[in-house]
Amino acid sequence: MTAVDDDHELFFERGRTDGLPVVMPTAEKVARMVAAAGRPAEVIIGPIPPRWRKATIEKIAINAVMAGCRPEYFPVVLTAIDALLDPDCQLYGIQTATNTTTPLIIVNGPIAEELDINSAGNLFGAGWRANATIGRAVQLVLRNIGGDFAGETDMATHGQSGKFTFCIAEAERNSPWTPFHVDAGFAPTDSTVTVIGASAPQNIFTYGCDTGEEVLAHVIGAMMGLGHNNIIFPTGPLLILGPEHAGTLDRDGIGKKDIQQAVFERARIPLTRFGKRTVEGLKHRRSRWFAEVGDPQHIGVADRPQDVRILVAGGAGIHSLFVPTSFSYRPVTRKIVRQQ
Amino acid sequence: MRFMLDPTVAEESPPIPPAPRLGDLASKRLGFVDNSKLNADLFLSRIAAELAGRFGVVVGPVIRKFAPKDYLSKANIAELAKCDAVVQCFGDCGTSTSVSVADAVELERRGIPTVTVFSTAFAQAARNQAEGRGMRALHLVTVPHPMHTAPRAVIAERADKAVESIVGRLTRDLSRKRMALRLLRR
Numbered sequence: 001m002t003a004v005d006d007d008h009e010l011f012f013e014r015g016r017t018d019g020l021p022v023v024m025p026t027a028e029k030v031a032r033m034v035a036a037a038g039r040p041a042e043v044i045i046g047p048i049p050p051r052w053r054k055a056t057i058e059k060i061a062i063n064a065v066m067a068g069c070r071p072e073y074f075p076v077v078l079t080a081i082d083a084l085l086d087p088d089c090q091l092y093g094i095q096t097a098t099n100t101t102t103p104l105i106i107v108n109g110p111i112a113e114e115l116d117i118n119s120a121g122n123l124f125g126a127g128w129r130a131n132a133t134i135g136r137a138v139q140l141v142l143r144n145i146g147g148d149f150a151g152e153t154d155m156a157t158h159g160q161s162g163k164f165t166f167c168i169a170e171a172e173r174n175s176p177w178t179p180f181h182v183d184a185g186f187a188p189t190d191s192t193v194t195v196i197g198a199s200a201p202q203n204i205f206t207y208g209c210d211t212g213e214e215v216l217a218h219v220i221g222a223m224m225g226l227g228h229n230n231i232i233f234p235t236g237p238l239l240i241l242g243p244e245h246a247g248t249l250d251r252d253g254i255g256k257k258d259i260q261q262a263v264f265e266r267a268r269i270p271l272t273r274f275g276k277r278t279v280e281g282l283k284h285r286r287s288r289w290f291a292e293v294g295d296p297q298h299i300g301v302a303d304r305p306q307d308v309r310i311l312v313a314g315g316a317g318i319h320s321l322f323v324p325t326s327f328s329y330r331p332v333t334r335k336i337v338r339q340q
Numbered sequence: 341m342r343f344m345l346d347p348t349v350a351e352e353s354p355p356i357p358p359a360p361r362l363g364d365l366a367s368k369r370l371g372f373v374d375n376s377k378l379n380a381d382l383f384l385s386r387i388a389a390e391l392a393g394r395f396g397v398v399v400g401p402v403i404r405k406f407a408p409k410d411y412l413s414k415a416n417i418a419e420l421a422k423c424d425a426v427v428q429c430f431g432d433c434g435t436s437t438s439v440s441v442a443d444a445v446e447l448e449r450r451g452i453p454t455v456t457v458f459s460t461a462f463a464q465a466a467r468n469q470a471e472g473r474g475m476r477a478l479h480l481v482t483v484p485h486p487m488h489t490a491p492r493a494v495i496a497e498r499a500d501k502a503v504e505s506i507v508g509r510l511t512r513d514l515s516r517k518r519m520a521l522r523l524l525r526r
Contacts, residue, residue: 007344016347025345050438051472053349062347093409096438096469144347152468155434232407277378284376285407327409327435 011066016144018136018164022066033061036071037078038338045081049092050154051147055081060141067137073115073130077137079193079336080105080167084138088329094197095148099229100160101326104198104238105135105167106311108181109191111336112169119169121315124201135165160200168313174243175312176250183256184333191338196309196331198238199229201321206245209318212252215245216262222322223267223301229324231269231299234286236307238323238331239263242314260305268298353474356445359453361479362425362511366396370510371423373416373443375408377436378488379495380429383457386499387427387506395507408436412443417450425453425510431466432459432487441469444478455509457502459485479509 007024011017023029034041037057046054057078064077084091084103094101107117118128126132142148150156156163172179181192204222206215223230223237230237239259241249249259271279283290288303290296302308309331314320325331362368372388374380384402391397400423403416412420420426426447431437440456447454456479458466463482470478483498484490490498 011344024343025347026343027345030345047353049472050469052353052474053351055349058345059347059349062345066347090409092438092442093435096434096465097409098434140347145349147472153438153465153472155437155462155465281376281378284404287406 015149017066018139018143020164023068025062025065029065030058030061032071033064033069033074034058036074037061038075039078045078046085046145048081048085048142048146049148050095053145053147055141055145059145063140063144064137067140068129068133069137070129073134073137075336075338076107076111076115076134076193079334080134080138080195081141083193083195083332083334086332089195089332090197090327090329093327095142095146096153096155097327098155098157099326100156100158100199101197101229102160102162102166103138103195104162104323105138106180106194107167107169107192108172108179108194109186109336110189111191111338112172117167117169119171119313120174123168123313131167132165135167138167139163139165162198162200166198170311171243171313174246176246177256177312180309180311181333184331186333186335191336192333193336194331194333196238196325197235197327199324199326201240201323202228204320204322206318206320212249212254215248216254216259219259219320219322220263220267223263224269226269226273229326230301231282232285233326234288234303234307235325235328235330236302236309237263238309238311238325240314240321240323241310241312242317242320243312244316244318245320246312256310257305259310260308263308264300264302264305267302268295268300270298353472355476356449356474358448358475358477358479358514359451361453361513364511365391365507367398368424369398369400369422371400371420371426372402373412373420373426373428374402374404375429375436375440376405377408377430377432379490379492382492382495383487383499384427384429386496387429387503390500390503391507394503408433409439411439412446417446420447421450421452423452425455427506427510428454428456430457430459430483430487431462432485433462434465437462437466438469441466441478442473445470445473445475448475453479453510455479455481455506457481457483457506459483459487461485477514479514481505481509
């Protein structure tokens with residue numbers, strides 16, 4: 001066994017990895033990562049929950065090297081961590097929950113193509129270095145710096161594979177609509193990172209549907225089951241529409257605002273489907289719904305149309321995704337500042 | 341890791357000692373936090389009645405959160421700060437535990453003795469999370485897991501059994517022996 005192999009085992013033994021081998025963080029590799037930060041190396045980030053430790057740019061760079069990031073990915077990693085620390089993200093709750101929730105990282109703007117962050121086919125799957133390693137770097141930071149460990153502070157009943165990595169880009173060129181970050185108030189030329197507490201995406205397979213209205217009915221129907229997070233949490237669901245679905249909807253005159261309105265008005269579950277104690281709990285936890293919407297016989301998946309968030313991503317095929325969200329008060333979007 | 345840089349940060353949060361305990365409870369005004377976990381209201385009402393009836397406690401504000409993931413608001417904390425001590429119920433899932441810990445540490449930091457009830461499945465997570473905030477002596481009482489799906493009669497029984505422990509944690513500092521046991525358990 002060589003010295004390098006020994007070091008690999010040492011990282012495992014000391015609990016420094018996510019269960020997969022890491023790239024060895026040599027001083028040279030870390031220095032290259034730090035140089036790409038786009039901000040001074042002495043800047044302190046944090047404290048990072050759940051053990052509330054302050055990170056230097058260098059410490060985050062070490063974890064980014066271990067995750068396999070190229071230096072040019074580093075500003076995305078840093079911006080994602082900045083966004084996660086926004087109180088509206090509720091990172092500490094996400095980290096410590098029994099829920100499957102974990103931060104989903106969404107990249108918008110020119111940087112997504114520059115870094116080859118997958119927004120097309122299999123974007124949640126394996127095989128794309130940027131998606132895999134940016135998401136992994138963030139998770140390693142939460143583990144190695146934040147001190148979040150399964151069974152110690154992370155009390156997830158099941159967890160999910162997104163806790164290894166959970167990073168995508170929007171397919172802006174394949175969308176008939178404005179990009180997600182532009183809807184959030186940024187310029188199309190800005191590059192941004194958005195984070196939100198998210199469970200694993202649920203597939204929406206629109207077999208046999210020809211029209212935008214039929215696609216919309218399936219999207220709404222996918223959110224009508226019991227037990228998903230957007231019944232209990234008022235965060236509002238995230239829809240990741242495949243480009244074919246977006247095209248069909250747009251062709252039939254159904255835009256983003258129409259989808260938001262339709263989900264708000266139609267994705268409502270009769271309270272008769274729930275037991276008495278669940279209804280009592282919903283009336284308390286979703287009190288804004290009962291106070292403001294005027295439909296006391298149902299519970300909707302969003303309190304307001306604007307809480308339904310939509311982006312376009314994916315490859316060819318009649319599939320879209322319903323991503324149940326939770327804990328975060330809203331998606332948090334931050335502009336990426338890059339080295340001049 | 342001979343040639344490698346360390347990805348971790350060793351620095352811990354500055355230590356926060358718990359507030360001094362009350363000694364005895366007679367005529368002391370207690371605040372209560374129901375974090376809205378199912379059965380927390382039943383458990384707390386039983387505890388409050390016992391503390392008033394048997395120990396002469398004055399029952400102060402009962403704050404009910406919208407969801408266990410929610411922190412106490414500034415107004416909540418200001419209201420609780422007028423009490424001699426606080427009892428919180430309960431942590432029996434991830435965020436009901438971690439957010440109760442956050443609130444407990446904040447109340448203790450302000451000098452308000454606070455006792456939080458956790459189910460056995462989450463008590464160690466509570467200690468770990470409190471330690472991460474600098475509180476190595478979190479005053480907690482454990483009850484069997486689960487609480488939110490337990491029958492109401494069982495909840496009442498568990499509340500009755502927990503009363504003496506809650507009184508102990510409100511009135512007496514953690515002994516060195518108990519602290520040593522906690523360290524061993526880690």
